[in-house]
Amino acid sequence: MHSIFFRSRPARLSSGLSFIVALGCAGAWSPLWADQADQADQGERPELTVYTYESFVAEWGPGPGVEQAFEVRCGCDLRFVALGGGVDILQRLRLEGASTEADVVLGLDMNLIHDARELDLLAPHQVDTAALTLPIDWQDDTFLPYDWGRFAFVYDRQALPEPPTSFEELLDAPEDLKVIISDPRTSVPGLGLLLWIKHVYGDRADEAWERLSPHILTVASGWSQAYFSLFMNGEAPLVLSYSTSPAYHMAVENTDRYQAAEFSEGHYLQVETAAAVAGSDELDLARDFLAFILTPDFQRHIPLGNVMYPAIDLGDDLPPVFDRLIEPDSFTFTPEEVGEHRRDWIREWLNASSR
Amino acid sequence: MTEGTPDSTRIGVSARPWWRGPRANRLGLPAAIVAAGLVLALGLGSLGALLWQAPRWDVARLWQEPYLLAIVRFSVWQATLSTLASLGLGVVVAVALARRPRFAGRTLLLRAMELSLVIPSLLALFGLVAVHGRQGWAAPLVQALPLGQANQSPDYLYGLSGIVLAHVFFNLPLSARLMLQALESVPTTHWRLVAQFGLGRGAIWRLVEWPCLRRLLPRLAALVFTLCFSSFAIVMTLGGGPGSSTLEVALYQAIKYDNDLALAALLALTQLVVCLGLWALALAAGGMPRLAGSASERSLGPGFRRDAFGLRRLTDAVVLLALAALLLPPLIAVVTAGLAGLPALVGDARVWAAAARSLAMAAAAGLAAVLLATALLSGCAALAERGHTAASAFLEGSGQLILILPAMVMGTGLFLLLRPRLGGDVEGYVLVIVVNAMMALPFALQVLRNAVLGLATAQRRIADQLGVHGLSRARWLVWPRLRRPAALALAYAMTLSLGDFSVIALFGSPSAPTLPMLLYQQLGGYRWQGAAATALLLLILVVAVFALLLGLTRRLPRYAWRGAHHAAPSVAASRLR
Numbered sequence: 019m020h021s022i023f024f025r026s027r028p029a030r031l032s033s034g035l036s037f038i039v040a041l042g043c044a045g046a047w048s049p050l051w052a053d054q055a056d057q058a059d060q061g062e063r064p065e066l067t068v069y070t071y072e073s074f075v076a077e078w079g080p081g082p083g084v085e086q087a088f089e090v091r092c093g094c095d096l097r098f099v100a101l102g103g104g105v106d107i108l109q110r111l112r113l114e115g116a117s118t119e120a121d122v123v124l125g126l127d128m129n130l131i132h133d134a135r136e137l138d139l140l141a142p143h144q145v146d147t148a149a150l151t152l153p154i155d156w157q158d159d160t161f162l163p164y165d166w167g168r169f170a171f172v173y174d175r176q177a178l179p180e181p182p183t184s185f186e187e188l189l190d191a192p193e194d195l196k197v198i199i200s201d202p203r204t205s206v207p208g209l210g211l212l213l214w215i216k217h218v219y220g221d222r223a224d225e226a227w228e229r230l231s232p233h234i235l236t237v238a239s240g241w242s243q244a245y246f247s248l249f250m251n252g253e254a255p256l257v258l259s260y261s262t263s264p265a266y267h268m269a270v271e272n273t274d275r276y277q278a279a280e281f282s283e284g285h286y287l288q289v290e291t292a293a294a295v296a297g298s299d300e301l302d303l304a305r306d307f308l309a310f311i312l313t314p315d316f317q318r319h320i321p322l323g324n325v326m327y328p329a330i331d332l333g334d335d336l337p338p339v340f341d342r343l344i345e346p347d348s349f350t351f352t353p354e355e356v357g358e359h360r361r362d363w364i365r366e367w368l369n370a371s372s373r
Numbered sequence: 374m375t376e377g378t379p380d381s382t383r384i385g386v387s388a389r390p391w392w393r394g395p396r397a398n399r400l401g402l403p404a405a406i407v408a409a410g411l412v413l414a415l416g417l418g419s420l421g422a423l424l425w426q427a428p429r430w431d432v433a434r435l436w437q438e439p440y441l442l443a444i445v446r447f448s449v450w451q452a453t454l455s456t457l458a459s460l461g462l463g464v465v466v467a468v469a470l471a472r473r474p475r476f477a478g479r480t481l482l483l484r485a486m487e488l489s490l491v492i493p494s495l496l497a498l499f500g501l502v503a504v505h506g507r508q509g510w511a512a513p514l515v516q517a518l519p520l521g522q523a524n525q526s527p528d529y530l531y532g533l534s535g536i537v538l539a540h541v542f543f544n545l546p547l548s549a550r551l552m553l554q555a556l557e558s559v560p561t562t563h564w565r566l567v568a569q570f571g572l573g574r575g576a577i578w579r580l581v582e583w584p585c586l587r588r589l590l591p592r593l594a595a596l597v598f599t600l601c602f603s604s605f606a607i608v609m610t611l612g613g614g615p616g617s618s619t620l621e622v623a624l625y626q627a628i629k630y631d632n633d634l635a636l637a638a639l640l641a642l643t644q645l646v647v648c649l650g651l652w653a654l655a656l657a658a659g660g661m662p663r664l665a666g667s668a669s670e671r672s673l674g675p676g677f678r679r680d681a682f683g684l685r686r687l688t689d690a691v692v693l694l695a696l697a698a699l700l701l702p703p704l705i706a707v708v709t710a711g712l713a714g715l716p717a718l719v720g721d722a723r724v725w726a727a728a729a730r731s732l733a734m735a736a737a738a739g740l741a742a743v744l745l746a747t748a749l750l751s752g753c754a755a756l757a758e759r760g761h762t763a764a765s766a767f768l769e770g771s772g773q774l775i776l777i778l779p780a781m782v783m784g785t786g787l788f789l790l791l792r793p794r795l796g797g798d799v800e801g802y803v804l805v806i807v808v809n810a811m812m813a814l815p816f817a818l819q820v821l822r823n824a825v826l827g828l829a830t831a832q833r834r835i836a837d838q839l840g841v842h843g844l845s846r847a848r849w850l851v852w853p854r855l856r857r858p859a860a861l862a863l864a865y866a867m868t869l870s871l872g873d874f875s876v877i878a879l880f881g882s883p884s885a886p887t888l889p890m891l892l893y894q895q896l897g898g899y900r901w902q903g904a905a906a907t908a909l910l911l912l913i914l915v916v917a918v919f920a921l922l923l924g925l926t927r928r929l930p931r932y933a934w935r936g937a938h939h940a941a942p943s944v945a946a947s948r949l950r
Contacts, residue, residue, distance in 0.1 A: 072890070073897030077723060105629045112632055113788055133632070196507075201609060201618075203626045231614070235507075236531045239609035239622075242896040247498040247610065250901060252508040266899045325899065361631070368440060372616045 065095045066303050069107045069120040073324075075100045080319035087315040094303055104130050104206065104290070112137055116297050121304040124164065124292040128350060129209055131161050131291065132357025141296035143308045149330045150312070152289060153348045161291035164311045165326035168285040168348050169210040170261035170278040171197060172245075178255035181279035185218055188256075188281075189229040196235040196254040198244045202364055205240045206288070207258050213356065214286035216363055217349055223363075227370035237371075261285060261344055266325045268339040277344075284347035290326070395842045405752020408745045409771040412811055416774040419786025420641060426789055427635035434636060441623060445643065448619050451533060451608065452601035455540035459597050460590065463545050467552035468582060469692040472681055482693070485700045486546035487864070487919050488912060492707070493872045493889060494606045495896070496908045499710065500703030501539055501611075505530045510702060535611035540604065544597045546700060551819055554861065555589050556582060558823060567678060574680040591655035592822075596815055599648045599776050620644050624779055634785075641782040648777040649770075656766040704912070711909030714902035718910060724891065728910060731871055731888040734806050735918075739867035741810035743859055746772065746817035750825035757826070772818050775811035780875045783808065808876045813866035820862040824855045860926040867922075868915040888914075 075081035075098045085096045101107050104125045111118055116139065126134050134140065143162045150156050152166055171188075173181040178195075182188040188197070200208035219226040235254045238244035249257035261278040268274060292311055294304040310316055317328040318335045328336065473479070489497070504510050507527060515527040529535060563581055566572075572580065605621040612618065620640050627636040718724050749772050756765035775783065787804065836842075836850050874889040886894060888911055895904035 071897075072894050076894035076898050078898055078900065079894070109629050109632075109785075113785070133630075201615065201622070203615075203618075203622055203630075204609070234614065236610060236613045237615060239606045242495060242893070243498060243606055243610045246896055246901055246904070247495060247502050248506075251499065251502045251506055253502055253506045263899075270899070368615050371614050 063093060063095050064300055064303055065097055066092075066121050066300055066307060067097050067099060067119050068122045068124050068307070069099050069101060069110060070124040071103050071107065072100045074098070074125060078323065080316075080323035083319040083323065084316055088307060088310055091310065091315075092303065092306055094300075096307075108134055111139060111295075115139070118295060118297070120295050121298040121300050122292060122294055122307055126161065126291050126293065127206060128287070128289045128291070128353055129206075129213070129356045129360070131158070131353035134293070135160065135353075136357075139296055140293040141298075141301060141304075143294060144305055145309045145312060147312070151331045152329065153287065154289075154350060156289075158291075161293050162308050162311060163289045163291050163329045164316070165320045165324055165329055166287060166289045167326040168261040168287055168346065169207055169214055170259065170263075170280075170285055170344070170346075171256045172249070172259040172263050172276055172278050173257075174249075174252070174255045175275050175277060177252065181256070181277075183280065184282040185215070185226070186283075188233065189226060191233065193232045195233055195256070197230075197233050197256040197258070198235050198238060198248045198254045199258045200238045200241055200244045202367060205238070205244075207241050207244075207260070208237075209360075210286055210288055211258050212363060212367055213351055217286060217351060218283045224366050224370035227367055231371055234371075260288070260325070261346070262325050262327060262340075265321065265337070265339045265343055268342065269322055269337055280344040280346050282346075284349055287348045287350040289350070391843070393843045393845050395837075400843075401748070401751030402755040403752075404748035405750075405755070405768055408748040409752070409768055412745070412771055412774055412814065415787070415807070415811060416778050416783065418790055419783045420638065420645075420778065422786040422789040423634050423638045423641070423782060427638055432639065434639065441620075441640075443616070444618055444620055444623060445647070447617055448602050448608075449647065451536050451540075451617070452598050454533070455537050455544065455601040456594055456598045458537055458541050459544035460548050460594055462541065463548035463552055463593075464586060465692055466545065466549040466696050467556055467586075468578075469689040470549070470553050471556040471582075472678065472685070473689055473693070476693075478697075482697060482700075483550070484916055484919060485697075485704060486550050487868070488704060488915055489542060489546045489700055492704075492912065492915075493874065493892065493908070494604075495892075496707050497539065497542065497703065498607065498610060499905075500706040501535075501542060502530065503706035503710075504702040505535075505538065510706075531611060531613040533612075533617070535613075536608050536617065539607045539611055540601045542699060542703065543607075544600060545696075548593050548597060549696075551593060552586055552589060554820065554858070555585050555823060558827075559585055564678075572680075574685070577678065577680055591658040592819060595648075595652045595655035595773070596776070596819060598651055599773070599815075602648060603644065603777075603779060621779055621781065624781055628781055628785055637782060637785070641779055644779060645777055652770050652773055652777070656770050707905065707912065708909055710901075710905035711907075711912075714904075714906030715909060717903065718906040723886075724888075724907065724910065727886050727888045727891045728914065730885060732914065734802065734809070734887065735867040735871040738806045738809035738813060738870040739863045741806065742813035742817045742866035743821070743863050745810065745814055746821050746862065747825060747855070747859070749814075750818065750821055754826050769818065773815045775808070776815045780808075780812075784876065805876050806870075809870035809873055810866070812873070812876070813869045816865045816869065817862040820865060821855070821858050824858040825851070827854075856926045857923075860922040864919045864922045867918050871914060871918070872911060 070081070073079050081098055085098070088094075088096050099120070101110055104127050107123050107125050108130050111120065111123060111134070114120075115137075118139070123134075123140075140160050142159045144159075145162055147156060147162070150163060152163055156163055171181070182191055182195075188195075199211055202208040202212040215226050215230075216223045236248070238248060241259065244257055245259055245263075248254065256279070259278075264274075264277050267276045292308060294301060294308055298304050312330055314330070314332060314335060317330050317332055320326055320328045321332070321337050321340055327340070470479070470482075492500075502509065505527075506512070507530070509530075512527050515529070530538065559581060567577055567581060570576075603619065603621060605619060605625075608617060608619050609622065620643065624637055624640045627633040627640065749768060753765040753769050756762075756768060787808070791804070832850065836846055841849060872889060874893060877887060877890055888907060892904050892907045892911070895901075895907060
């Protein structure tokens with residue numbers, strides 16, 4: 019009886035298995051797991067490991083161009099390790115401590131500098147910063163700026179022909195003018211807005227938040243959610259972003275529809291920095307890389323690759339759309355002030371917004 | 374077995390290899406203990422590492438920070454509402470779908486249900502906003518409603534209603550799909566009796582559907598609650614303000630900004646306590662499945678049902694249309710957004726390499742999840758058979774640990790544990806696969822549970838008498854009833870890890886991105902169109918995985934001589950009347 023009873027469909031079973039096995043083979047295929055370029059020449063060349071964030075190493079980001087230009091010049095192998103964002107770089111550094119494999123960290127913004135410095139893991143950059151063209155004076159001997167930008171509200175010209183020209187105007191606007199912001203606890207622009215309002219309003223910041231709150235459509239968890247999921251869907255005519263965002267739309271998408279609103283109180287600055295790791299085996303190479311950061315070969319990838327302002331004067335290499343961006347006054351707290359007060363200010367915001 | 378002569382099998386009982394012998398039947402329990410040990414080591418190990426590193430921690434901080442309590446209260450509240458809505462509506466949908474085994478577009482609807490679970494939250498957000506937002510497709514409809522807000526854009530997407538809507542969008546399809554699977558495994562004989570007695574709606578619910586769903590509901594509720602409790606981007610972005618955030622936000626701050634590992638561990642423990650309490654309740658309330666469809670009998674689903682006519686046609690149509698209206702428009706929004714970028718994507722070798730990488734990792738993670746789940750469940754069955762129900766429930770509960778433990782805590786903890794040895798790219802990928810497998814485990818357990826545990830004692834006794842043991846028993850008794858749920862479980866587990874970004878983000882990525890990583894890179898670089906196209910590719914892969922796996926395991930007529938019989942019950946039943 020069992021010849022009938024137990025007749026199976028081995029073909030079916032094996033086709034299922036072979037599907038899995040095929041996937042497994044595809045998985046073992048090594049070019050999938052590493053850049054071929056990296057594998058090709060792993061000779062005697064020293065390797066420089068740079069911790070950075072996800073969008074920096076994207077195909078269209080500054081990463082590939084920077085890697086190529088630096089490898090030609092140094093005869094070394096530049097390896098990027100991409101983490102989620104600046105705060106993830108700091109956390110990774112903190113967890114790894116002195117045993118970190120990073121030689122350079124690239125992507126710590128001004129608000130992370132204070133905490134990063136306290137780790138005592140980073141070395142002075144020893145780079146001549148005379149070429150820097152930031153709107154503020156930069157004297158730090160550890161953290162070297164590689165790009166900068168201003169936080170701004172980007173508006174949709176079709177939905178909002180006349181954007182507010184100051185914070186006061188935004189706060190006094192009729193209630194149906196909605197803005198999308200992001201959370202200062204989980205997003206960089208969110209923290210930027212918190213500091214911006216604190217800088218403009220000082221002790222009256224909580225009052226300003228209370229006046230702003232009827233205009234807030236929602237507080238997104240991150241910039242991508244705010245900009246992509248909500249703003250691009252037309253949910254509100256204003257979104258918290260960078261003053262350089264319109265450059266991307268104008269240069270790559272060829273549309274003038276999205277512009278940044280210029281506020282007369284001035285705009286808060288964002289400066290992104292790189293630093294060398296003191297315990298690195300390749301400290302000299304790391305410093306070479308930092309010096310390379312302030313050359314046009316690095317900087318020319320910044321404007322459209324990272325959609326930020328370059329840290330030096332690029333001259334004709336600066337894409338023309340950058341001349342059409344707003345040029346407001348800008349200011350910033352020192353990293354020490356942010357490090358000292360961030361918790362209190364976030365608590366103040368929490369209280370003011372839940373009132 | 375098929376080749377062996379009767380003589381050799383009968384005489385050679387002692388000569389057969391050990392893996393076909395009776396002792397091999399008992400392998401289930403050790404395998405389950407190994408699996409549970411692995412999960413617990415990973416989960417508790419990472420939590421322990423965090424506690425170990427934390428300089429000092431006092432529980433009092435939990436109530437010293439008033440906002441933490443508020444967060445916990447809000448999380449419990451929104452998760453409860455979301456769970457009730459998802460399961461309540463899920464029952465209605467599952468019953469309607471089970472009653473209508475054939476209608477145009479049913480398969481399409483099932484595929485859409487599978488999609489909405491695994492669609493990355495950022496895209497789901499995009500789709501939901503495109504449909505339900507203030508400028509969404511549904512806005513004109515809502516404005517047309519006589520509710521007085523004729524000239525105002527609808528705001529229901531922001532606030533508690535939006536959170537619940539999004540969670541229902543994610544979890545209703547999951548729960549309805551699993552309930553449908555349970556309903557479809559009701560033995561054909563039951564449905565024959567229903568037809569013969571001409572049972573009405575109330576009686577079918579009381580005697581067939583409710584007993585079948587009742588065993589499933591507590592676990593499903595715990596699963597959905599856990600998912601909603603720990604949801605992050607959805608709750609924050611649709612919540613409207615800082616009042617609506619989850620523990621993960623506090624956790625994120627503690628780990629990433631404040632380097633307050635003590636607080637992080639404390640928060641993780643809080644989440645663990647809340648969710649574990651719920652799971653304990655669920656496991657205690659659930660009980661074991663009693664009667665599941667036997668493998669030899671092809672489950673035909675309902676044949677003739679008195680409750681399938683008249684007004685029911687209308688209500689079923691309304692229910693299914695409502696389901697379609699909930700599920701399809703956001704998916705269509707994502708698909709249409711992606712279509713424009715598709716041509717550019719097809720020519721991009723990097724995208725295809727990323728897709729292959731993602732698929733390979735998903736296959737590994739999915740397979741591991743299904744194997745772990747099968748091992749755990751067979752151990753549960755062995756324990757339950759011996760009357761150790763508590764131990765059995767504990768074993769099953771251990772599989773849920775990773776879901777309850779916040780990913781950020783696990784990532785940080787694992788990192789601390791493995792720190793000196795986490796250099797190479799490959800190790801990073803392996804770790805991602807392992808963690809993804811653990812994260813998919815609760816889903817695999819849900820799907821496989823009935824198939825593994827429902828093996829009736831009678832069938833086991835017959836197998837004992839026939840001397841079908843070990844591997845043979847697994848192949849001939851267990852596998853036939855396991856293959857279809859296993860395919861569904863594998864599909865769910867694979868697609869979960871296909872769409873997962875959280876784990877990869879924890880360990881950092883080398884130069885070779887997976888598909889979700891590519892998606893986030895594109896978003897970070899303003900590449901909306903490319904991101905939407907990548908998302909579309911992700912959705913296509915998910916559909917392909919489901920279609921392929923379920924297609925490969927579709928039940929063929931097993932007994933040729935009964936082929937003519939198959940269409941019979943409904944016809945026979947209707948003649949009997």
